[in-house]
Amino acid sequence: MAQQGDDGIVCVIGAGYVGLVTAAGLAEAGREVRVVEVDPERRAAVAAGRCPIHEPGLDELLTAVVATGRLRAVETMGEGVAGAGIVIVAVGTPPTPEGEADLSQVRGAVDEAVHHASPGTVIAIKSTVPPGTTRALARGCPRDDIAFVMFPEFLREGSALEDLRNPSRVVVGGEDSAVVQRVAALLGGHDTSRLLCDSVSAELIKYGSNAFLATKISFINEMAQLCELTGADVDKVADGMGLDPRIGRSFLSAGLGWGGSCFPKDVRALETSAGYHGQSFWLLKAAIEVNSQQRRRFTAKLLRGLGGSLEGRRVTILGLAFKPYTDDMRQAPALDVVRQLEDLGAEIVATDPVAIDGARPLLPRTTLVGDPYQAVTGADAVGLVTEWPEYRQLDWGRVIGLMRGRLVVDGRNCLDGEAIASGGGVYVSMGRRPRGLPPPVPGAAPEAIAPSAVPRLTLG
Ligand code: UGA
Numbered sequence: 284m285a286q287q288g289d290d291g292i293v294c295v296i297g298a299g300y301v302g303l304v305t306a307a308g309l310a311e312a313g314r315e316v317r318v319v320e321v322d323p324e325r326r327a328a329v330a331a332g333r334c335p336i337h338e339p340g341l342d343e344l345l346t347a348v349v350a351t352g353r354l355r356a357v358e359t360m361g362e363g364v365a366g367a368g369i370v371i372v373a374v375g376t377p378p379t380p381e382g383e384a385d386l387s388q389v390r391g392a393v394d395e396a397v398h399h400a401s402p403g404t405v406i407a408i409k410s411t412v413p414p415g416t417t418r419a420l421a422r423g424c425p426r427d428d429i430a431f432v433m434f435p436e437f438l439r440e441g442s443a444l445e446d447l448r449n450p451s452r453v454v455v456g457g458e459d460s461a462v463v464q465r466v467a468a469l470l471g472g473h474d475t476s477r478l479l480c481d482s483v484s485a486e487l488i489k490y491g492s493n494a495f496l497a498t499k500i501s502f503i504n505e506m507a508q509l510c511e512l513t514g515a516d517v518d519k520v521a522d523g524m525g526l527d528p529r530i531g532r533s534f535l536s537a538g539l540g541w542g543g544s545c546f547p548k549d550v551r552a553l554e555t556s557a558g559y560h561g562q563s564f565w566l567l568k569a570a571i572e573v574n575s576q577q578r579r580r581f582t583a584k585l586l587r588g589l590g591g592s593l594e595g596r597r598v599t600i601l602g603l604a605f606k607p608y609t610d611d612m613r614q615a616p617a618l619d620v621v622r623q624l625e626d627l628g629a630e631i632v633a634t635d636p637v638a639i640d641g642a643r644p645l646l647p648r649t650t651l652v653g654d655p656y657q658a659v660t661g662a663d664a665v666g667l668v669t670e671w672p673e674y675r676q677l678d679w680g681r682v683i684g685l686m687r688g689r690l691v692v693d694g695r696n697c698l699d700g701e702a703i704a705s706g707g708g709v710y711v712s713m714g715r716r717p718r719g720l721p722p723p724v725p726g727a728a729p730e731a732i733a734p735s736a737v738p739r740l741t742l743g
Pocket of ligand 1: 436437438439440441493500533534535536537538539540541542543544545546605606
């Protein structure tokens with residue numbers, strides 16, 4: 284009879300963002316980890332201890348754990364799964380055109396893993412999946428000596444290692460409590476909040492967390508619009524609201540809204556899942572609409588600030604990645620904004636500290652340069668899209684001097700408006716008071732050009 288799997292050996296399927304960080308963290312914690320990756324280039328990078336993605340600290344950690352032999356990249360499921368007590372599935376669940384999560388990679392990985400797994404192995408689903416998926420995978424499994432749990436991840440890009448080492452929570456959901464305990468023990472003696480539950484609840488904890496945070500951002504973005512209409516300052520409003528511990532200040536930063544590989548996909552998938560069960564999740568529909576409107580509002584501010592036409596005007600975009608400390612361009616607001624501006628006739632020069640290579644194939648009409656001062660030279664307007672600290676620290680007097688125009692639109696409310704105005708610029712933001720503009724004429728319409736003037740785009 285085949286030997287039982289050993290929980291000291293963990294197989295991670297998929298060397299994507301979540302898989303790599305999880306694998307490196309488990310190897311650091313002393314487990315023997317095998318990473319199954321089908322892409323030969325990615326596998327070779329991991330095998331050589333090189334990190335194929337930009338994530339602070341991950342390159343060094345991978346080098347170290349590969350050198351100790353505790354982490355190995357393997358090609359076949361047989362090599363990865365044999366003898367492992369726990370198999371973590373961390374493959375992608377990209378959205379279908381209808382907004383559902385495409386589960387084909389998850390199903391494929393599970394089918395193959397089940398074929399090679401030792402008796403008693405637990406398959407832990409880390410990919411974000413709709414409610415009921417883990418139970419359906421267990422029901423469809425041809426073997427009764429294999430168990431399934433949902434093991435959601437809550438890592439943030441840019442601070443994933445910190446999140447892994449000091450997780451705010453560990454959630455494991457499954458139908459057999461002994462199995463759930465085995466997976467919960469994986470990350471060892473961390474002082475974290477553990478929540479053990481059924482698999483459907485664990486699936487909804489993951490979707491609910493991302494959807495709630497995204498809705499919180501959309502809420503403050505609607506408030507930012509009201510601040511502009513009433514003359515309030517959204518930073519002060521968020522600070523004041525955030526002082527209430529029931530609300531909290533985090534995820535109340537108004538601006539261009541949410542992007543990345545998680546929030547847009549997960550909010551839509553949760554909304555679609557609810558629809559599948561006959562529920563209209565109105566709050567999520569509104570959060571999605573507000574998020575898309577924020578990008579058009581930003582473009583409309585540039586259009587309005589440049590007198591209503593962008594034909595032949597040069598606009599410089601500071602920041603392309605969906606957020607700082609990553610080169611990830613997935614669902615980055617910059618993509619919508621740049622394409623909208625280009626469709627309205629503007630010539631775009633854009634810069635980013637790390638995302639230029641990833642952005643190049645996505646923005647074929649855009650001039651991409653590394654140096655921000657070079658990027659702003661001759662610009663009629665500058666729009667900040669990603670709040671990299673280096674843009675805050677620019678010499679804004681020098682920037683205004685290099686520009687042809689004076690307009691700076693701060694899409695992340697992170698720049699010093701006073702400094703820009705005293706350097707001769709006009710500062711416009713997403714819900715803060717403008718600086719460097721003549722005082723408003725009483726009774727004048729606050730928005731001469733509305734976001735509806737900006738064409739809607741659908742990102743592929
Ligand atoms: C998010 C969650 O924060 C993680 O807990 C989760 O594990 C992850 O998704 C996932 O499901 O894999 P991440 O996408 O890395 O992490 O990025 P966040 O830091 O959460 O930011 C998401 C988006 O919201 C970014 O576009 C950011 O610019 C935007 N944001 C964030 C705001 O516009 N305002 C805020 O106040 C905060």
